[in-house]
Amino acid sequence: MNKQKTLYWMMAIAIANSPVTWAETQDESVELSTLVVSSKRSTELEKLDVETKIISKETLEKTDVQSLDGLNGLAPGLSILQRGARIYNNISLRGQSSMDFYVPNVLVYVDGLVQDQGTLGQALPIATRQVEVLNGPQGTLYGRGAVGGVINIITDKPGEGKDFELSTSQSNLKQMVSGRVNQALGDSGLFFDLSGHYLDEDGEYKGLLSGKDLGDSLNKQIQGRLRWAPENSPWDVMLSLRHDEIRSSEEQYVPESDFSRRRAFPVENEYSLRLDSYGLIASYDFDKVKVSSLTSYQGRDFNRVVFSQASPESQKTITQELRITSLPSAYDTFSYLAGLYYEDTDFSFARPGSLMESNQTMETMAAFGEATWYVTDKLDITTGLRLDRNKVKADASFAGITNQGSDTFYSTSPKLVFGYQLTPETRVYALYSEGSKSGGFTRVSTPAIVNQSYDAQKVRNYEMGIKTRMLDERLWLSAATYFTKTDDYQLYLGFAPNQYLDNIGETEVKGISFDSHFAATDRLNLFAMWAYSKAEFTDYDATDTDLKGNATPYVPRSTANVGLEYDLPVPQSIGKLSFHTNALYTGTMYFDQENVDKQSSYTLWNAGLRWQPQHNVNVDLYGNNLSNKDYAVYMFNGGPGLGNLYQLGRGREIGVKLTLSY
Template structure:
């Protein structure tokens, strides 16, 4: 008999004796999606949460793999890890520098180029679905992703881990504890990862090297004040950027005569988070951050060199209520961000365009100021009403110079513009019973306007407009079957105005506003604990998004917006006499529906299903070893594609991965 992953899951969950009548409550998880600590079940928004154990169960150690726990978040990349694409609720972004999903780590906004990063000492990850313009501002017009790292405690902890597979070889270590008990806590984490490529006919095979770390201090002068200082940096080098024929991508065979592509990315982030309790009712939070991002990219096929630097300085100040049994709660804040970007494009020495292309030099500066607030009135024990709004003002300027070349005549321009956005929110929550909560909301979000990084003509001195979204949503959260089943479902309708899309041939494209779009859909998540040893999870989405008011491409589906997604997973803890510790087999299935890579709907990827599995042996609480596999059936699928003239090119998604994972904790 052939044992499929799904039949294996059923066997694990039903083939051994279980505590059939045990009542196991799902944990009352506390989240900070509303920038106040609330329980997951009482947070009036569509919200998915993955804790450290969920990431481990799905074999996730990098943020680019998060779609295995968040099927509603479609992740891909525009050719390489520098340019990730995030799509949520049918809203994606053609602009590789500005995602529709805001990205935060411990409350600090990160640039999109730093999205693909190693996940070190993670406590939980929160995915906020739908526009979050009130509290999260720019780029949160489809949602927000918030990574929360584990905070140090008095007790000393040391963790060492290693993963070895046919696709990567990773080592990591972290340590934390008290330097002065209850007053000064320290933390540190480091990692190194050798990435094994899958390309054929290439000297480097698409290999890469990734390493970095994080150090931090938490000062606790008294019970009311905490100061957390964190510095993180990483360096990623890769040769992954090679493009394959659209219909022959599965062979992963590249033209050996083409020049090798490569890039190096460096990210440094320093932050200071101050929490100050002002009595029992209020808390003041200050989040300050400086992020330096840079990359050097050699596009070998074309002999082009693209260096880029971006410095982002941000400051948020929030005053929030705290405590229970209140008749109202509030969240008031100020936000400021300054960003400076310097980009270049030039021909690499010895390349086909050497001496044919002149140097292109671009500088873009932007400054954002915002004031925001949310007020929640707890009308009675059943009803809650939340009103919120944010007003943002952004000033942007550009300076661009294209030097003369044999193929490109020189030109130069300067431009500046100002963008204002007000993003309101209204939510009505109803506690129907102790175990069922309903909500309805309307919210808005936006992606700021701006200037093209590398201009193609003096017309790029004129900024493109912001992209705005309106979201109407209703949802339910329920604990059923004696609190052993947690259900989370939502329906939404969205209008997107002034959709930003690239126009023109690859290499000389510019970003423009194309018209309006609509997106509607449904989301469902079920977590079931039949007994204390079994966990089953199901999550899925249905979506329909298309252009509805556009000069061209009327009725086209939005790019990178699958019609549907699905995630099924199961885990079983096994124990018997003579077994040291316990075994935990787990399996997962991920389905991604059909989607297009381009606004013209010419390049499509059909729906596909990927299987993953893990077998963990934990002899003691302090250590465990696991065998794991991803894409077990070696399914071929495209992760990215584009048209260049009459030719189409693609990149292949990750193939089968088999490995072993060792973790020690002291």
């Protein structure tokens, strides 16, 4: 606490003595970029023929979003909820939930590098500029195929953004300090940045018998990046090194009778995670094309104790992507990108107390690409194709008994898009795309099931949408309707420790989404987003029970986020003062395929106040879940004598955040 107070005093002194004031910079303005980097061709948001959402840095700062699950509800149909430990966070996007703990349907990228699922619980990069959410299969754009969508985190590279950033927040649930130094090393085009992050989160659970506080988490992160990008040079090369350490007892489970009291079942649940991420991104601009190489290594050691049973696992992944992309000014009638991708993953899991161990090696090779033909000044046609080969080897041992299995899976995923500019303000599009999630073997395996492979999951997506600006561009609207059919849907069956992943049949998702922003006055901005996804089994052949028509697990039937921001009229000498509030609605969600256990719909109310005494200083007062609503994010049946056990969402949080930059 003394460190926090000292830091607040340091920032208060900086506010008082900074030579830069609003009076001196009132004529300056900053226009937020509408370029969607995720398209790989830096397409304007209004011209991208797929449902897309950009989440700005300002939005993340105002509500003190620190990690991936803080993005929950910030894009239509996007639900990110804790499931066990946060590295297993369930990401559901437009009816596509991540039932596989280890290979999510929705992938996360940082600056074009795919992230290991172990990063789902860590802090967002300090230099985050914006977050882009692309819906549906994206295999023709990205090295690793994504069947449900992509969350792409874009950062300010060394040499971009502020030279110095310092941020700290204090609330009833967490304490955070983060900072970044960004400097040029001479005049040779060499830049360097160093950033660090410290996040201490307080648990909200009590021991059922001990009464002790449970659920604390401590996250430490450090990252260094070196970039060579000489002025007027075709080269841009960046090396990044990042290390994360997390210690947490967040994985607590509450019996139904103690739901509102948050009293956790008396077993040991804790983990430590060490994650190392290295990346090398190099690009060279020729006259008409850019050639890029993206290389990454990610290694994690996850020492987990769940229900008093040690369950350590480790994973090491190497990826290599080569890509060629046409430059925007190169051709008048077409543009394109094409790439090759390679990935090698080694995974191991053990339960020493049960004499159980399993290992897997997964190798992926893919070719992908797409091209757009500008038929007229209004009509575009895009075609794409992805080819995949996935080879998996697995072995498992239990009490001295060992077994092995191996298999290879191939898939082809096409894409076809028509985009039409009705007017300068309105664009419509229609698309068909496919995605494939590889088959394989259950990661947490025993000799009895190690040679039982499951087939690839095939997704077919149909979508139509419209994007428009109205009322002198004060009103922006985007809407889409979609139908997604999945064959050989992958779902966990059985009971631990012999639970296994298998193909259970077919599912369908029928939905509609809506996103809007309205500048009602010079001071008042309104926004609303809504998504409805009817995701259900259309053929279920895993058991004799007919589950046709049941909702697929972990998919909220509907989600909505409605809010406003108002710039308060204050004297210029005070700076800028704005108020924001929103209501985040999550519809009914089932936790099992039988549709017996569910979380009913609920609404979270949030609000905040931002004061900018100077253009380089922000003071944010924020409140999340102001009504202190209790709701479940994960649940399973613990068996006779235990019944249903729940994990709960975050309770009320009130905090203040200070940000200083130069």
